Amino acid sequence: MRRIERLLAAMTLSEKLGQLNMVPGTRLVTGPGGHRDLGEGISAGRIGSVLNVWGAEQTDALQRSAMEHSRLKVPVLFALDVIHGHRTIFPVPLAEAGLFDPDTWEATARAAAAEAAQDGIALTFAPMLDVARDARWGRIVEGPGEDPWVAARFAEAKVHGWQGRAPDSRARFGATAKHFCAYGAVTAGREYASVDVAERTVHAVYLPPFAAAVGAGVFAIMPALTDLAGVPMTANAALLKVWLRARLGFDGVIVSDYNAVTDLCRHGVAADNLEAAVLALKAGVDIDMASGAYVQALPLALERGLVTSRDIDTSVRRVLRLKERLGLFDDPYQRGSRAAQDVLQTRALARAAARRAIVLLTLRRDVLTLDPALRRIALIGPLAAAGREMLGPWAAAGEPGEAVSVLEGLSAALPNCRIDCLAGVAIDGDATHEIASAVECCREAELVILCVGESASMSGEAASRAELGLPGSQRALADAVLAAGKPVVVLLFSGRPLAVPWLCERADALLAAWFLGSEAGHALADVLTGQSAPSGKLAVSWPRAGGQVPVFYAQRPSGRPSDETEHYSSRYLDVPFTPQFPFGHGLSYARIVLEAMQCVPAQVRGDGEIEVSVAVRNETNVGGEATVFLFIRDVVARVARPVLELRGVRKLQLGPSERGTVSWRLPVEMLAGLGDDPEPLPEPGLFEIHVGQSADPAGFLSARVELMP
Numbered sequence: 001m002r003r004i005e006r007l008l009a010a011m012t013l014s015e016k017l018g019q020l021n022m023v024p025g026t027r028l029v030t031g032p033g034g035h036r037d038l039g040e041g042i043s044a045g046r047i048g049s050v051l052n053v054w055g056a057e058q059t060d061a062l063q064r065s066a067m068e069h070s071r072l073k074v075p076v077l078f079a080l081d082v083i084h085g086h087r088t089i090f091p092v093p094l095a096e097a098g099l100f101d102p103d104t105w106e107a108t109a110r111a112a113a114a115e116a117a118q119d120g121i122a123l124t125f126a127p128m129l130d131v132a133r134d135a136r137w138g139r140i141v142e143g144p145g146e147d148p149w150v151a152a153r154f155a156e157a158k159v160h161g162w163q164g165r166a167p168d169s170r171a172r173f174g175a176t177a178k179h180f181c182a183y184g185a186v187t188a189g190r191e192y193a194s195v196d197v198a199e200r201t202v203h204a205v206y207l208p209p210f211a212a213a214v215g216a217g218v219f220a221i222m223p224a225l226t227d228l229a230g231v232p233m234t235a236n237a238a239l240l241k242v243w244l245r246a247r248l249g250f251d252g253v254i255v256s257d258y259n260a261v262t263d264l265c266r267h268g269v270a271a272d273n274l275e276a277a278v279l280a281l282k283a284g285v286d287i288d289m290a291s292g293a294y295v296q297a298l299p300l301a302l303e304r305g306l307v308t309s310r311d312i313d314t315s316v317r318r319v320l321r322l323k324e325r326l327g328l329f330d331d332p333y334q335r336g337s338r339a340a341q342d343v344l345q346t347r348a349l350a351r352a353a354a355r356r357a358i359v360l361l362t363l364r365r366d367v368l369t370l371d372p373a374l375r376r377i378a379l380i381g382p383l384a385a386a387g388r389e390m391l392g393p394w395a396a397a398g399e400p401g402e403a404v405s406v407l408e409g410l411s412a413a414l415p416n417c418r419i420d421c422l423a424g425v426a427i428d429g430d431a432t433h434e435i436a437s438a439v440e441c442c443r444e445a446e447l448v449i450l451c452v453g454e455s456a457s458m459s460g461e462a463a464s465r466a467e468l469g470l471p472g473s474q475r476a477l478a479d480a481v482l483a484a485g486k487p488v489v490v491l492l493f494s495g496r497p498l499a500v501p502w503l504c505e506r507a508d509a510l511l512a513a514w515f516l517g518s519e520a521g522h523a524l525a526d527v528l529t530g531q532s533a534p535s536g537k538l539a540v541s542w543p544r545a546g547g548q549v550p551v552f553y554a555q556r557p558s559g560r561p562s563d564e565t566e567h568y569s570s571r572y573l574d575v576p577f578t579p580q581f582p583f584g585h586g587l588s589y590a591r592i593v594l595e596a597m598q599c600v601p602a603q604v605r606g607d608g609e610i611e612v613s614v615a616v617r618n619e620t621n622v623g624g625e626a627t628v629f630l631f632i633r634d635v636v637a638r639v640a641r642p643v644l645e646l647r648g649v650r651k652l653q654l655g656p657s658e659r660g661t662v663s664w665r666l667p668v669e670m671l672a673g674l675g676d677d678p679e680p681l682p683e684p685g686l687f688e689i690h691v692g693q694s695a696d697p698a699g700f701l702s703a704r705v706e707l708m709p
């Protein structure tokens with residue numbers, strides 16, 4: 001801390017505000033954000049951190065502007081949205097969440113941190129922890145799905161992966177938990193729209209992942225661009241200062257989202273950039289990303305007494321401490337040591353993660369695994385030969401040319417099979433002129449693999465969709481191909497669940513292929529040929545219709561619980577109230593059954609544990625992976641609780657016809673709701689314990705436990 005205090009004492013106001021100023025760079029030399037522009041600002045001490053510049057040559061040159069040409073030689077921090085991979089791209093987070101495997105979640109973050117650090121990056125704006133239950137919202141792709149318990153485990157794994165587990169909280173790479181908070185609940189799934197959720201829901205659903213990230217030692221947090229009940233998160237002192245810093249003890253850096261400080265004027269809570277800068281700084285936002293409001297307006301705000309030197313010094317101290325924790329003072333030109341073979345290891349990790357993110361949604365006929373004797377396949381659809389699309393949104397430094405398409409993956413896996421590949425239609429737009437040729441191609445083939453879905457740009461930021469069907473003329477293509485009379489395996493590429501009940505009914509097999517990253521084509525070929533069995537599950541409920549969203553399993557029962565046989569119950573007239581596929585759904589080539597469950601004791605006291613064990617059996621002669629979910633239900637409580645709350649996931653590899661057991665020792669406090677509810681302890685009374693391979697109650701084994709007063 002001596003170095004920090006010495007620097008703080010020596011800094012002019014302009015140099016202090018420079019440390020709070022994060023400027024977007026471009027990869028150009030001239031022009032705003034260009035190399036020369038940034039270099040001058042860094043040398044003058046007006047820029048403390050830069051986003052969107054990477055590559056050792058670029059970052060080294062700009063770092064020299066700080067270390068050799070600035071007065072106080074404070075190193076620059078380079079940041080980037082490394083969301084699901086840097087150069088090697090992993091499956092999008094919504095797909096990776098479906099592995100339900102914290103070890104892999106941590107491993108992919110660690111690999112991405114190594115690649116990004118090699119390119120001069122010290123901080124990523126990840127993990128994105130927005131619980132999302134509305135598939136209209138494009139950023140559902142970037143997060144861990146609908147469940148707060150899963151999101152909290154994802155947060156812990158990702159923070160440990162990005163930052164490492166060094167005890168002294170120093171790390172070569174920093175993580176930013178975002179977007180704080182409840183961004184996933186935007187009105188009508190419309191991007192950036194207002195958020196209105198009950199305070200109890202904020203604490204039970206949207207805050208727990210951030211509490212977990214803070215518990216894991218995350219270095220930075222980014223407030224959401226949205227307002228919560230009329231208070232923009234960038235100016236939300238109640239949640240930033242009181243809950244996050246005072247109650248949780250978060251002592252890291254709060255970095256605003258892009259232009260979020262001056263966006264406070266458009267929110268209508270600040271009359272000008274000066275008021276906006278004051279609101280944000282007073283709320284606890286340390287770094288102003290991109291807007292320039294801090295450097296421009298805070299000198300006058302200080303002069304007018306609207307902020308104090310102490311306010312500014314507190315934020316500067318946090319930023320300097322972040323740079324110290326990242327080792328930037330000791331090694332400003334830090335580079336990871338990445339020999340060439342690491343790239344191969346990282347690609348192998350990407351392929352393994354991609355394989356396990358694939359979700360087998362339906363399997364109607366024995367069309368899978370592909371028969372090795374196949375000699376002619378029609379590979380149809382606008383995503384069949386797509387490389388860049390496989391990387392998905394937020395693909396950082398991912399090289400489109402290094403992404404393996406389905407065509408490339410299948411060609412490599414089936415060298416003796418003729419594969420006729422035809423797009424048929426574009427991903428979007430209404431041209432249908434190649435459909436006839438596509439159908440002709442199908443007629444000549446033994447089997448059709450149809451690759452349809454979204455482009456990478458149809459999900460991610462600023463990509464909400466009001467309609468959740470296939471874009472463009474792809475439905476027309478699919479109808480024609482399905483009518484050709486050949487077996488059809490459908491690969492559905494998307495950043496969100498798509499409402500395609502007609503496809504679910506008619507495909508012989510349907511797989512959610514999401515955006516699987518650099519190794520997509522090989523991973524899909526591995527699963528289609530049986531090199532590896534599908535084991536991915538859904539981290540989000542899959543709607544039948546756009547009108548169902550938000551759809552999620554952890555609903556409260558209401559006074560008229562959903563029941564298709566009861567007219568006066570919580571349901572629709574035109575669509576079943578259940579999702580097309582439940583949270584946790586995902587088939588395997590093996591048939592796994594839960595045989596028996598033990599839950600002891602039947603009565604438990606306040607400091608006890610409940611032991612749950614489940615016998616699992618593989619009924620087939622092929623190996624497979626069992627994923628078993630543990631849910632609880634507080635049947636009667638002071639406030640109505642959801643019909644199911646997830647409290648554990650276990651995975652078990654089972655060989656042909658093998659049996660096994662999974663078990664939990666559930667501490668009684670886990671019967672309470674998530675979050676920091678005023679009464680955090682579980683209330684005495686009856687609890688249900690359910691285990692299942694998804695959130696579908698039809699597959700549950702259940703028991704009851706009485707919590708004694």
Ligand code: GLC
Nearest residue numbers: 051081125178225257258461
């Ligand atoms: C964007 C996103 C945020 C991202 C930031 C920097 O607006 O909301 O997730 O980290 O800008 O790119």
